[in-house]
Amino acid sequence: MTQIQPFMTKITLLLCLTAFFQFHFTSSKPIGFSLKLIPRDSPNSPLYQGNLTKHERMQRLINITQAKAHYLQYKSSPNSSIVLENIRFTMIRDIFHFAVHVSIGNPIWQGYLLMDTGGGLIWTQCEPCISCFHLEYDNYDPRASSSYSRLPCDHPLCQAGLYQCVNGQCIYEVTYGGGDHDEDVRGLTKGYASLETFKFNTMRGGDPVFINDIIFGCSNDNQGFRFGADDNIAGVMGMSMSLDSLVSQLSDRIEKKFSYCLPSMLEEIENDILLNFGSDIPVPQNLQSTPFVTPAWANPYFYLNLLDISVGQDRIGFPPGTFQVSHDGTQGFFIDSGFPITTLNQNAYGTNVYLEVMNKFQAHYDSHKLERSSDSPHGFELCYEQPHDFHDFLTMTYHFERFAEYVVHSNDAHFFDELYDIFCVAILPGSGPSILGAFHQQNKRIIYNLNDNVLQFVTETCPF
Structure with missing residues (x-):
């Protein structure tokens, strides 16, 4: 497998592909919508662990930070190199803090994904399964959705190497690990790069927004994942600056703006935390x-x-x-x-x-x-x-x-x-x-x- 230096190669890849995404979405009408972020300590979270003390919550936040920082240090070290399919920021599966509720396809399938601010790929577990983790609700099944299609091999993301074309199919393989060199904590997801319609709600109470042809991963081969005791997490929502993340794909449609306001992280959060995009962003004074x-x-x-x-x-x-x-x-x-x-x-x-x-x-x-x-x-x-x-x-x-x-x-x-x-x-x-x-x-x-x-x-x- 070809070895590459992760930081500079990723920058070069982003520069080469940015023009495509700007052209692809420029002609689309600007929109506004919001995603509900559900922190672990909310009773509404699929990752909720009960009434933890502040001491226990803070210890968990420290552990999350140290694991992510450890891997960032390892990835950026001069002696490290990462194979192409693992170029994304990998992390231990237990350190995601926010979950998001998603609605995709026609008819609509609904599930929970974990927000990954260090990775780009949006993916959900898909049928038919080769190897799948247990889920309390049905897996997303592309065969049941009239709006589903696979990303063609001539797409720039496949041509430039963010994904790979194998036997005429655009595929991906991403490893998630804790950065502590312990192979036992790694999770691996494989599947087909795909296109699907996503439904988003607006903060201002208007009609929901439907966006066609969002690039996402249809993962039918997942190994090593344990997202939580209740088995309600179906995949990951990439929110980094990688070109396959939600933010990058919708850059011009959301007027290249997104926003949030985080309340106290040590309290049980009852209200929704909103990740606002485009015209849904409140504009306060004295910015x-x-x-x-x-x-x-x-x-x-x-x-x-x-x-x-x-x-x-x-x-x-x-x-x-x-x-x-x-x-x-x-x-x-x-x-x-x-x-x-x-x-x-x-x-x-x-x-x-x-x-x-x-x-x-x-x-x-x-x-x-x-x-x-x-x-x-x-x-x-x-x-x-x-x-x-x-x-x-x-x-x-x-x-x-x-x-x-x-x-x-x-x-x-x-x-x-x-x-x-x-x-x-x-x-x-x-x-x-x-x-x-x-x-x-x-x-x-x-x-x-x-x-x-x-x-x-x-x-x-x-x-x-």
């Missing part, structure tokens, strides 16, 4: 904007030009270029809601960003003579016993290009555990790019505006 470092459609992650960080009112003063993206993907700063906890690089061109930030937090809390605690979730390194009369918790500010000030409220910069009467600084050490995770995105309206090539944000109370 701040900062540009993506490179055109987002030619980059697998949303890198930002972070200039500096403040802890409380104390600006650290990192050297210029500390957060500059590198050509091999091992340096830089990007935003990704698929990483629950923010991670900061311990070797950003020689600067230990994590240590510098944590030292500021520690100096403040030590000055108040707070006692360090050992009853912390495994992974957080700076935790204190919390006196009931102490309220001087620090904020954290990311200073971005164009004077954009991204302020993380003290409630979202820390983990508070009332069960043990402790609090921790909610940041993890990293060995690759620094990542603005979902915990630091709580109660903010985040808009990915790819028309203007900027990230927009404003503080907002997100319902839960």
Whole structure:
């Protein structure tokens, strides 16, 4: 099997194919719709594990982040190479945080998929099965849908190698693993690259939107998957910048915009979290904007030009270029809601960003003579016993290009555990790019505006 360097090859592939997708969808009428994101801790989630304590929920979020960061580091290392069919960001099957409900085909088949912010392929388990995991409802059966067809081998995604043409059929093979080099945790899906009609609902109560010819995977050979005890997950919804992801396929139809507002990640969420597209996106006042470092459609992650960080009112003063993206993907700063906890690089061109930030937090809390605690979730390194009369918790500010000030409220910069009467600084050490995770995105309206090539944000109370 041909060996390739994953980062640069993926960039080249995206550049070569972007023109096709822009041409393919440009003539279509712009639309707006929303997907319901169902977090694991919602009673409505097919992955719901019952009434976990905040400590248990946070430990799970830390484990998810560490597994994803470990694989990102491995994938970006100079000595790593990945075979063509495994070029996508692979991950352990238990670390997806959001599920989405989908309706596809004619007549409509409905099921749950897990949202993958690091992968592009949309796929669901299909009949007739070669090897399939157990599902509580019927598998999608393309033979029963009048709107189904297979992707032809002369399609650019097959011609350029994102998929492969074998015996006149366009097929794919994707491996999901934890990045810990343990082959026992890997899941493998194989199937036919296909076209189908997807139904989406609108936030504003209008008629549902039907979109024909969405490229997705009809997976009839699945091995090693255990998505949850209730067997309600049928596949994966890719939401990265790969050209086969939902965002990329619908780029011009959604005016190259999508948005979300994440509530507290440690509460049981009763209301829907909406991933808004196009005209369904609310447009609040006082939006701040900062540009993506490179055109987002030619980059697998949303890198930002972070200039500096403040802890409380104390600006650290990192050297210029500390957060500059590198050509091999091992340096830089990007935003990704698929990483629950923010991670900061311990070797950003020689600067230990994590240590510098944590030292500021520690100096403040030590000055108040707070006692360090050992009853912390495994992974957080700076935790204190919390006196009931102490309220001087620090904020954290990311200073971005164009004077954009991204302020993380003290409630979202820390983990508070009332069960043990402790609090921790909610940041993890990293060995690759620094990542603005979902915990630091709580109660903010985040808009990915790819028309203007900027990230927009404003503080907002997100319902839960």
